[in-house]
Amino acid sequence: MNPLPAYAEATPAGLRMRLRVTPKAARDGVDGPQTLSDGSDVLAVRVRAVADKGAANKAVAQLVAKWLGVAPSTVEVARGTTARVKILTVAGTPGDLAATLCERSSLPA
Numbered sequence: 001m002n003p004l005p006a007y008a009e010a011t012p013a014g015l016r017m018r019l020r021v022t023p024k025a026a027r028d029g030v031d032g033p034q035t036l037s038d039g040s041d042v043l044a045v046r047v048r049a050v051a052d053k054g055a056a057n058k059a060v061a062q063l064v065a066k067w068l069g070v071a072p073s074t075v076e077v078a079r080g081t082t083a084r085v086k087i088l089t090v091a092g093t094p095g096d097l098a099a100t101l102c103e104r105s106s107l108p109a
Contacts, residue, residue: 005033005105006041010094015101016078017064017088022046023056030067033105042085043105057081064088068100 004010008017018041020034025046034044049059057077065072070092080086090097 004098004101005043007033007043008098008101010098011089012094013089014074014092014094015090015097017090017101018042019045019060019064019086019088021056021060021084021086023049023051023059028059028063030063030104036085051082054081057086060086061088064090067104068097070097070100 004015007019008015010016020036020042022045025048028047029045031044031046034042036042045060045063047056047059047063049055061075061077062072065075068075068090070090074091076089076091078087078089
């Protein structure tokens with residue numbers, strides 16, 4: 001299996017990723033890996049949606065799904081629905097998802 005970025009881990013059902021989300025941004029986008037002040041690694045993501053009634057969470061799931069090239073139904077906010085730092089799960093074959101994530105993160109496959 002490919003080495004994963006520090007913000008992701010393989011699970012039997014797919015991947016688990018730690019994200020830092022900026023809602024109500026000027027644009028939607030994946031900004032790349034960041035290290036938070038507590039030393040933890042995250043994938044920085046920004047969405048135009050506001051953090052109201054789950055709109056930002058839905059936008060994050062759709063953005064990450066598009067970024068990874070998977071169906072939006074496979075991406076879910078597992079923890080942190082009301083926080084900026086979220087845990088997302090992506091269902092699928094762990095090896096394939098890891099290869100795609102490494103490619104998108106500009107890591108050697």
